[in-house]
Amino acid sequence: MTLVVLCASAQAADAGRLFRYRDAQGVMHISSNLPPGQAQAGYEVLDSRTLKQLEKVEPRLTPQQLAERARQRQRAAVEAEEAARARRADLAKQNRDRMLLQAYSSEQEILRLRDRKLGDLERIGRGIENTIRHLRQNLADVDATIAAYRDDGRAPPAVVLERRASTENDLSEQLEFAARIRAEHAEIVERFAADLNRYRLLTGSLRTTAHP
Structure with a gap:
């Protein structure tokens, strides 16, 4: 039933x-x-x-329509990621601006900190250049010693060859160190210039200073 x-x-x-x-x-x-x-x-x-x-x-999609829908979804995902990246960048900029205004009460404070950092780097750089000059002189002395042995038809002692290899290695390290210091110096100059310009924009100050 x-x-x-x-x-x-x-x-x-x-x-x-x-x-x-x-x-x-x-x-x-x-x-x-x-x-x-x-x-x-x-x-x-x-x-x-x-x-x-x-x-x-709804009608069943053709392979071409399915492929187009996949492309549309991919484009939408890319656009969404770009929008999210832009929002993150804007938020980071806002945070940077807030920190900049909190960290400095005047343009002179920015310049003083910049000059102090650059001064420290320049002192380090002078020390490195002095070391490089000594190492180059030592390398030249060792090469002269090796040449003297060979002129006499003798093989240079192992200890002399080892000293040359060690000196050459030390010189290479110091040259790399000097290059990093120069790069850091340039980065500080660029960063503080950007900070100073941004600070002036945020505070409405367009006056120039005696500092570069």
């Missing part, structure tokens, strides 16, 4: 539905049956009494 009622209910539900779709020529149809293959082209399910839409089934 129960099975009969269920079947009758199912038939009544099917009888209450209509399908609305467009055929390959673009002609609209409303029918109680959905033609073979129409499901892939999309259709609507309507209430047979009110013709109110109950469900809409």
Whole structure:
């Protein structure tokens, strides 16, 4: 008995539905049956009494459409990441501005800190250059000793060759150190110039100073 009622209910539900779709020529149809293959082209399910839409089934996408949708999603993801990156950059800029105004009460404070850092680096740089001059002189002395041995037809002692290798290695390290100091010096000059310009913009000060 129960099975009969269920079947009758199912038939009544099917009888209450209509399908609305467009055929390959673009002609609209409303029918109680959905033609073979129409499901892939999309259709609507309507209430047979009110013709109110109950469900809409979108057409199945072609491989080209799927590829285009994937490209659109990728573009959207890239645009979203770029927007997020821009927001982070703007937030970082705001934080930097706030820290700049909190750290300095005047342009002179910025210049004094810059000059102090540059002075420290310049002292270190002078020490390195002095070391480099000594190492070059030592290397020249060792080379002269080695040349003297070879002029006499003798092989230079191992200890002399080892001293040359050690001196050459020390010289290479000091030259690299000097290059890093010069790069840091340039970075400080550039960074403080940017800080000073930004500070002037934030405080509305456009006056010049005696410092470069």
